Amino acid sequence: MSAATSASLTLDAIRACLEGAVPATIATCAPDGTPNVSLLSQVHYVDPDHVALSYQFFNKTRANILANPIAVLQVIDPPTAAQYRMELCYLRTETTGPLFESMKAKLAGIASHVGMQDVFRLLGADLYRVTAIEAVPGGAPLPAPVAQRSLLSATRRACEALRGCADLTELLDHSLCVLRRLFGVEHALILMPDEATGRLFTVAALGYDSSGVGSEVAPGEGVIGVAARERVPIRITHMTSDVAYSLTARDGAEDAGLTGGPAREIPFPGLERPHSQLAVPILAGRRLAGVLFVESRQEMRFTYDDEDALATLAAQLGALIQALPPAEDVAPVPAACPQAGGAPVVVRHYAADDSVFVDHDYLIKGVAGAILWKLVRDHTTLGRTDFTNRELRLAPDIPLPDFAENLEARLILLQRRLAERCGVLRIEKTGRGRFRLVVTKPLLLQETA
Amino acid sequence: MANGGQRDGQRGGWPERLGPEGGRPARAGLSEAILTFLERGVSLVVSSSDRANRPRVGRALAVQVPADGTWIGVCLDRTANAALLAAVAETGRFALAATEPSTHLSIQLIGEDATVTVADAEATALAARHVDAFAAELALIGYGDAFTRALMAHDPATLAVVRFCPSRLYDQTPGPKAGTAVPP
Numbered sequence: 001m002s003a004a005t006s007a008s009l010t011l012d013a014i015r016a017c018l019e020g021a022v023p024a025t026i027a028t029c030a031p032d033g034t035p036n037v038s039l040l041s042q043v044h045y046v047d048p049d050h051v052a053l054s055y056q057f058f059n060k061t062r063a064n065i066l067a068n069p070i071a072v073l074q075v076i077d078p079p080t081a082a083q084y085r086m087e088l089c090y091l092r093t094e095t096t097g098p099l100f101e102s103m104k105a106k107l108a109g110i111a112s113h114v115g116m117q118d119v120f121r122l123l124g125a126d127l128y129r130v131t132a133i134e135a136v137p138g139g140a141p142l143p144a145p146v147a148q149r150s151l152l153s154a155t156r157r158a159c160e161a162l163r164g165c166a167d168l169t170e171l172l173d174h175s176l177c178v179l180r181r182l183f184g185v186e187h188a189l190i191l192m193p194d195e196a197t198g199r200l201f202t203v204a205a206l207g208y209d210s211s212g213v214g215s216e217v218a219p220g221e222g223v224i225g226v227a228a229r230e231r232v233p234i235r236i237t238h239m240t241s242d243v244a245y246s247l248t249a250r251d252g253a254e255d256a257g258l259t260g261g262p263a264r265e266i267p268f269p270g271l272e273r274p275h276s277q278l279a280v281p282i283l284a285g286r287r288l289a290g291v292l293f294v295e296s297r298q299e300m301r302f303t304y305d306d307e308d309a310l311a312t313l314a315a316q317l318g319a320l321i322q323a324l325p326p327a328e329d330v331a332p333v334p335a336a337c338p339q340a341g342g343a344p345v346v347v348r349h350y351a352a353d354d355s356v357f358v359d360h361d362y363l364i365k366g367v368a369g370a371i372l373w374k375l376v377r378d379h380t381t382l383g384r385t386d387f388t389n390r391e392l393r394l395a396p397d398i399p400l401p402d403f404a405e406n407l408e409a410r411l412i413l414l415q416r417r418l419a420e421r422c423g424v425l426r427i428e429k430t431g432r433g434r435f436r437l438v439v440t441k442p443l444l445l446q447e448t449a
Numbered sequence: 450m451a452n453g454g455q456r457d458g459q460r461g462g463w464p465e466r467l468g469p470e471g472g473r474p475a476r477a478g479l480s481e482a483i484l485t486f487l488e489r490g491v492s493l494v495v496s497s498s499d500r501a502n503r504p505r506v507g508r509a510l511a512v513q514v515p516a517d518g519t520w521i522g523v524c525l526d527r528t529a530n531a532a533l534l535a536a537v538a539e540t541g542r543f544a545l546a547a548t549e550p551s552t553h554l555s556i557q558l559i560g561e562d563a564t565v566t567v568a569d570a571e572a573t574a575l576a577a578r579h580v581d582a583f584a585a586e587l588a589l590i591g592y593g594d595a596f597t598r599a600l601m602a603h604d605p606a607t608l609a610v611v612r613f614c615p616s617r618l619y620d621q622t623p624g625p626k627a628g629t630a631v632p633p
Contacts (some may be wrong), residue, residue, distance in 0.1 A: 027496030027506035027544075034559060035504055035544040037496035038621055059628040060619070072506045074494070081599035083529075085506060116553065119624050138528035140602035142595060 009133045011048050014084050015304040017075035018043045018051065019237055020110040025074040026053070028064035036060045041110055041120060043075060044103045045304055046127065051088065052099055054107055055124035062126075065090040071128065074136065082141035088128035098232035100125045105223055109236035151309040154182035159316045168324060168408040169429075172204040175292070175317055180206060183309065185294045187271060190282075191217060191224060192290040192409040194366060196399065200228055200291055201366075203412050205269055212269025213416040214364055217291075224291050227279035231288060233307050237300050239275040264355045264365050266417075276301035280314045284322035292317070324408075344442040345424050349373045351449050358422050367406075368414040370398045375437045376425070380445055389433040411435065476514060477521045477614055478633045483556065487512040487521070490582030491547040495523060495611070497536040497563070505533035509545065510603055511579035513572050513610060521558075522610040524568055524576045526603040534609055537563045543613045546621055551589045555621035556631060560613035568608035576608060 017024070023039040030036070038061055042054040051073075055062060065071055069090035076083055094100050104122045111120035158178035165171040172190050179185040187207040191200035198219040205211040217224045223234040274295040282290040292314045294302065302310075348357045355365035356372050364372060374395055378384045389407055392398055400407055415427040415435075426438045476484060493509035507530040513522030523545055527534060537543055543563035548555035568576075584597040618631040 025494040025506055025508070025546075027504040029496075029498035029502055029504045029542075031502070033498045033500075033502050033540060033542055034561075035496040035498045035542050036559075037494050037506060037544045037546045037557065038627075039492070039494065039546070039548055039555070041623075056623075057625060057627055068502055070503055072496075072504050074506045074508060076600065078596075081596050083508070083600070116623060136529050137531070138526055138602070138604065138607075140599055142599045 009084070009135060011045065011051070011086075011130050011133060014075065014077065014133070015045050016079070017077050017084060018045045019078065019300060019303060020106060021078040021237075021300060022076040024076070026061055026071055027073075028061050028071045029068060030060075030064050031067050036064055040073070041116070042103065042107050043073060044099075044106065044125070046099065049130055050091075050127060051086070051130055052094075052103060052125040052127050054103060054120075054122055055093060055126045056120055056122060065126070077141070079145050080141040080143070081139075083136035083139060085134050085136055086130055087132040089131055091127045091129055093124040093126050095124045098230040099127070101226050101230045102232050102234055105226060105234045105236055108240040109238040112238060112240045149182075149184060151183070151305050154178075155309045155312050158182050158313050162313075162316055162320055165320065167432075168321065169412050171317060171320055171324075172412065175313070176204055176206040178313070179294065183294075183306070185296075187274075187295050189224075189269070189293045190290055191228075191293065192406075193228065193288055195406065197366075198228075200224060201409075201413060202266075202269070203290075203409050203416070208269035210267065210269050211416065211420060212266060213420065214368070214413055215266040215268045217268070223277045223279040224293050227281050227293075228288055228291050231281045231283065233278065233280045233311055235276075235278045235302055235307050236274075237276055237302070239273060239299070264353065264362050266362075271295050271297060273297065275299040278302040278307060278310060280307070280310045282314045282318045282321070284318045287322075289318050289321045342441045344444040346444045346446060347376050348446040348448060351447065358424065361421065363421055364414060364417050367399060368410045368417070371410055372414055372418075372425075374398060376439075376443055376445060379437055379439055380443050385438070386430065386434065386436050389435075476516075476518055478519075479521070479558075479615065479618075480633060483618070483631075483633070484514050484521075486549070486554070486556065487547050488514065489549065490579070490584075490586030491549050492583070493523070493579075494546050494548075495525065495530075495533065496544045497533050497540065497542050499536040499539050503536075505536045507533040508600075510576040510601060510608070511572070512545070512547070513575055520612045520614045522566070522572060522612050524572050524579075525609050525611060527607045527609045528604065530609075534565050534611070537611055538565050541613075543611055545615075548621070550586055553622055555623070555627075557619045557621045558615035559617045559619070560615045562616075563611050563613035566610045566612055568610045572610050573605045573608055576603065576605070 020042050023041055024043045026040045027035060027037045044052040046052050071088045073086045074083055103125045107120055107122050161178050162171060162174055165174050176188055179188045189202050190204040191202050193200050200217045202212050202215045205213060219225050219229045227234040275298055276296040279291050279293045281288055282292055292310060345359050353365050354369035356363050356369045371392055393400060393407055418426050424441045428436045428438055430436045495507050495509050497505045507525060510524040541561050541563050544557060544559045546557040580601040584594050587597045618633055620626050620629050620631050
């Protein structure tokens with residue numbers, strides 16, 4: 001076999017073999033030369049020179065590679081049945097961290113796919129350097145299917161489309177738009193972190209019956225939470241029965257128990273039975289700015305190439321978020337209080353978690369709840385309707401973290417929740433760093449400790 | 450592709466998982482139950498190692514069990530498995546893992562006395578029949594016939610048979626029992 005780095009056949013070219021759709025074969029040998037051969041459920045692409053194999057049981061293969069680090073794999077391209085051999089050299093085993101977590105998530109899907117969910121359990125990610133690759137001679141592979149789209153072209157055009165966006169709202173909306181138009185994605189979410197709690201809240205959604213804007217995911221929870229915590233794309237290619245990766249099963253009980261009173265959870269909008277899921281962290285410099293999440297009812301919908309494409313899009317989105325100018329340079333402009341008629345609606349604020357209910361219906365909580373409470377208080381006591389981002393940032397009763405887009409993300413969240421759930425209040429942008437609270441009925445404010 | 454449909458019965462240990470013994474006598478040191486399993490539509494993967502202890506890997510086409518033999522034969526495509534066959538010729542080391550995809554039942558047979566021989570007409574016919582059986586087996590878990598036949602495509606004129614007498618048998622069904630010795 002020829003060296004992987006110099007031969008025309010690269011690991012990247014045969015990544016479809018490493019999706020877990022067809023088992024690979026691994027051969028090793030003991031120090032006395034005794035060969036060992038077995039099937040392998042997961043070969044994970046790490047980078048152009050490395051793969052990782054799942055360590056699930058201490059078996060002969062594992063004993064062999066610890067004593068003699070050379071292994072050879074035979075892998076199969078699922079659409080064509082073409083076969084390749086790879087020579088590997090064992091380097092080390094990782095039992096925590098991004099590589100381990102991305103393999104663990106993927107294995108959960110593979111295990112359910114082959115009916116081994118009670119048997120497959122990842123103990124470690126065995127990292128190997130790929131020293132040679134060859135196509136197995138002979139055979140009669142099937143013709144490769146024609147790809148539905150060029151992911152490289154889609155990525156280029158998506159990055160170009162985001163470049164002209166003026167603010168965070170446009171960036172989020174355009175991102176979902178290009179996912180649908182250029183990548184054929186039918187279901188997507190963008191979540192942003194609350195830096196104080198680490199929880200992620202949904203700010204933009206595509207393709208769900210209820211948008212789920214404001215729904216939350218804890219760090220480490222499901223593919224989204226793991227992607228955020230480990231800052232690595234997490235991808236599942238088959239429907240998993242592993243509850244660790246199920247987000248729709250949550251019932252909000254933990255939240256109801258925390259503060260008492262009515263439930264304060266916005267249901268997560270995800271598909272009930274997703275067959276493919278991919279969550280990609282959005283990094284702004286070294287900081288986690290959000291998570292881009294896509295899912296599908298189709299198995300194997302997102303491949304390594306899709307993961308690369310969306311990671312590139314997320315990197316562009318992160319850089320553009322980081323480069324957004326602070327949208328708070330304009331002085332407040334007073335406006336006349338519009339007339340609001342009819343029976344009053346009750347707006348109740350719970351100080352314990354800044355949750356806000358409108359006529360007994362839960363609307364929002366946390367920072368966005370604190371913002372809304374300030375707006376409606378200023379509206380009812382001072383008659384104000386026009387506000388600026390700057391004054392919200394300076395308001396002592398709004399616990400905002402450091403970064404400019406955190407305020408903007410909360411305003412987007414609030415604006416969208418109001419649009420979806422409240423016919424009485426809405427937020428309209430009136431200029432850069434300025435917005436108006438539109439109130440169509442008298443408000444009766446009630447504060448609860 | 451694969452739909453994840455599985456047969457029951459992948460739990461338990463060898464050889465009881467293979468079902469009742471039939472009337473055929475043991476050959477090549479293997480019980481009839483194991484020999485019957487090897488002749489089913491199982492996946493057959495093989496390995497060897499050369500004098501430098503470098504492992505070799507390949508895919509086999511069929512298992513040949515002569516009626517009066519002290520060895521079993523494993524049919525391989527020479528073109529696809531040149532390095533592996535060279536290693537077998539060099540060291541005599543050989544391992545065969547047979548796995549039933551629909552149940553995950555798996556066994557590995559290891560020998561140190563393997564030799565490479567030319568396939569006879571019976572071995573060539575066996576390979577063709579095994580491809581049919583393997584295609585039927587893979588169809589149970591959702592693989593199309595064209596895929597399996599492409600995977601197992603070979604030139605009947607270039608087949609080799611590795612003959613060996615297994616000296617060690619191991620349960621290789623995924624799970625905590627994987628790697629335990631199996632009585633022949």
